Amino acid sequence: DVKVTQSSRYLVKRTGEKVFLECVQDMDHENMFWYRQDPGLGLRLIYFSYDVKMKEKGDIPEGYSVSREKKERFSLILESASTNQTSMYLCASRLMTGDTEAFFGQGTRLTVV
Amino acid sequence: RKEVEQDPGPFNVPEGATVAFNCTYSNSASQSFFWYRQDCRKEPKLLMSVYSSGNEDGRFTAQLNRASQYISLLIRDSKLSDSATYLCVVNMGSYIPTFGRGTSLIVHP
Numbered sequence: 001d002v003k004v005t006q007s008s009r010y011l012v013k014r015t016g017e018k019v020f021l022e023c024v025q026d027m028d029h030e031n032m033f034w035y036r037q038d039p040g041l042g043l044r045l046i047y048f049s050y051d052v053k054m055k056e057k058g059d060i061p062e063g064y065s066v067s068r069e070k071k072e073r074f075s076l077i078l079e080s081a082s083t084n085q086t087s088m089y090l091c092a093s094r095l096m097t098g099d100t101e102a103f104f105g106q107g108t109r110l111t112v113v
Numbered sequence: 114r115k116e117v118e119q120d121p122g123p124f125n126v127p128e129g130a131t132v133a134f135n136c137t138y139s140n141s142a143s144q145s146f147f148w149y150r151q152d153c154r155k156e157p158k159l160l161m162s163v164y165s166s167g168n169e170d171g172r173f174t175a176q177l178n179r180a181s182q183y184i185s186l187l188i189r190d191s192k193l194s195d196s197a198t199y200l201c202v203v204n205m206g207s208y209i210p211t212f213g214r215g216t217s218l219i220v221h222p
Contacts, residue, residue, distance in 0.1 A: 033210065040121075042214035043157075043200070058209075090156060092210070099145035102202075102210050104156035 003027070006091050006105035013112050019078040021108050023091030029103075030096035032074035034058075034066065036087040037107075043090065049074055050096070081112045116140060117203050119213035126220055130191045134216045136201030137183045144208065146177055148186050149200040151215065157200055160186075191220045 007022035023032065030051045035043040035058075045058030047066040055066050063085060067075045074093075078085055088109050092102040116139045126132050138146075146163035161168060163175040163184050174187040184203075188195055201213035 035212075040214070043212040045209065045211075048209065094210070099204065099208070101147055101159045101162065104158070107154075107156050 004091060004093050004103050004105040006089075006108050008108050009106060011108060011110045013078075013081050013110065015082060015112055017078075017081045017112075019081050019110065019112075021076040021078075021089055021091075021110070023074045023076070023093075023105055024072050025074075025093040025103070026072065027093060027095075027103070028071065029093035030071070031094040031102075032068065033092040033094075033102065034064075034074065034076045035090045035092065036060070037090055038087050046076065046089075078110075081110075083112050086110060086112045115214075116205060117201055117211050117213040119199075119201050119216045121214055121216060123217035123219050126191055126218070128191055128193060128220055128222055130220075131187065131189045132191055132218065133185060133187045134199055134201075134218075135183050135185050136203075136213050136216075137181075138201075138203045138205075138211075139182070140203070140205045141179075141182060143182075143203045143205050145204040146175075146184050147202040147204075147210075148173075148175055148184075149202055149212075151198045151200055153197075157212075160199070188218075191218075193220050193222065196220045 049068040091105040094102040149157040151157040167176040198215040
């Protein structure tokens with residue numbers, strides 16, 4: 001069964017902290033994505049990765065970075081957390097073939113105080 | 114203009130009703146299309162892919178109109194358990210999944 005696992009369901013961090021959100025998939029997918037979801041704004045793409053060691057900026061990369069050292073793991077890093085980064089973060093993965101669906105992790109609800 | 118647009122609703126319908134959602138997209142080169150369902154505080158899950166010829170899965174029918182750049186989802190005989198947010202997803206340039214903001218459906222007894 002397909003599985004995308006995010007390391008935490010809920011996180012509370014302080015302003016200015018460096019935050020790591022981890023995502024692991026067990027499907028040998030090449031593509032991985034990080035989105036954030038906010039009420040009224042839908043899912044917005046932060047970063048994506050076509051394959052290991054590759055990364056591309058999405059629509060809202062400011063304040064974030066990513067790491068993809070291994071195929072199964074895609075990490076999202078908040079360099080210095082701010083209150084406007086309080087959100088639901090969703091990781092997804094997909095085969096390289098562009099016409100297949102993406103599979104999502106359960107989401108991490110991050111609160112920055 | 115947002116690349117993928119949906120009416121946010123909510124659509125409030127009685128059990129047994131038929132309800133339809135539309136989604137428009139801006140990139141005419143878009144290649145693949147999906148409907149996802151998202152329950153409250155859960156992750157999105159694939160409901161169905163949308164093919165050029167249209168496709169049906171039980172009570173659900175999805176259609177694509179490339180000329181007018183929209184996709185649709187029809188739900189027949191609505192159940193209480195159909196209450197959720199329905200997300201339209203379009204794979205745009207470089208096959209990046211781009212999401213609409215979702216349409217909320219509430220099915221009441």
